[in-house]
Amino acid sequence: MTATPLATEAARAVEVSRPKRRALERRHRRSNLLTVFVWISVLYFIVPLLWLFLSSTKDNSDLFSTFGLWFGNSFQLFTNFGSLFTFQGGVFWQWMGNTVLYAVVSAVGAAALATACGFALAKYRFRGQSAVFAVILGSIMVPLTALALPTYLLFARANLTDSVWAIILPSLVSPFGVYLMRVYAADAVDDSLLEAARIDGAGEFRIFGTIGLRLLTPGLVTVLLFQLVATWNNYFLPLIMLNTPSLFPVTVGLASWQATASGGGGAQVLFSTVLTGSFVSVIPLVVSFLFLQRYWQSGLATGGVKG
CATH class of the missing domain: 1.10.3720.10 (MetI-like)
Structure with a gap:
């Protein structure tokens, strides 16, 4: 059974689109890696500021007895x-x-x-x-x-x-x-x-x-x-x-x-x-x-x- 011209063109289009799909997938993976790196960078800069703010809400005893990245026993x-x-x-x-x-x-x-x-x-x-x-x-x-x-x-x-x-x-x-x-x-x-x-x-x-x-x-x-x-x-x-x-x-x-x-x-x-x-x-x-x-x-x- 011979393929119709329409089917032949469709198959050719699929073959051509495969490299493009692979390129898009690789680009998408790179984008995901970049997004993860950006979020790690954001945490690197935000966490010290968060710790500083939370530490400012504690008294001296809570500074050394409570978790650094959360509030103390009282809001000071x-x-x-x-x-x-x-x-x-x-x-x-x-x-x-x-x-x-x-x-x-x-x-x-x-x-x-x-x-x-x-x-x-x-x-x-x-x-x-x-x-x-x-x-x-x-x-x-x-x-x-x-x-x-x-x-x-x-x-x-x-x-x-x-x-x-x-x-x-x-x-x-x-x-x-x-x-x-x-x-x-x-x-x-x-x-x-x-x-x-x-x-x-x-x-x-x-x-x-x-x-x-x-x-x-x-x-x-x-x-x-x-x-x-x-x-x-x-x-x-x-x-x-x-x-x-x-x-x-x-x-x-x-x-x-x-x-x-x-x-x-x-x-x-x-x-x-x-x-x-x-x-x-x-x-x-x-x-x-x-x-x-x-x-x-x-x-x-x-x-x-x-x-």
């Missing part, structure tokens, strides 16, 4: 808040204010300098440009701990230690931010726009302010957040630069409380207080990210429309 979150905000005359508020000052000023300054420097390296040609960029790349590889002692000696010679400038000035320099903005500006800013602005008589500062900054906003926000988090969580630099407790950021202040608790000088009070302070210190970073992420989204949407 508001009691811990009261202890945190009133301990040592409410110095925690001052530490938080210092941290906000250091982080905001450093992040805004570092983002502005990195954006200007990256824009110049990407869109201007000058003698020694490659050497400057090579030095910036090399400085990324230098660990911050290796620069701590020279930075301290330099600021000590200038009588700037134990002051706000000892934290802000070193944090204004972000080699990685410069590198990131140089790479981003090379593709985000079209040379034809700059030439058109020059033909219209605009100066270089006006071109940077009206064209460059608007097109570089997503990259600028990225550098801003990186530097904000880095300065907010910075511990080693304030530790060696500051001696006055009223100038401490929250990292050094909570560490001093932890040292007191571990040494036995108030362990019945400070463990839950330190954990609650750590939880409170994380909240501004989360709020900052949620507020600034819309600039990322708008930048990606603009790039997609342009492409």
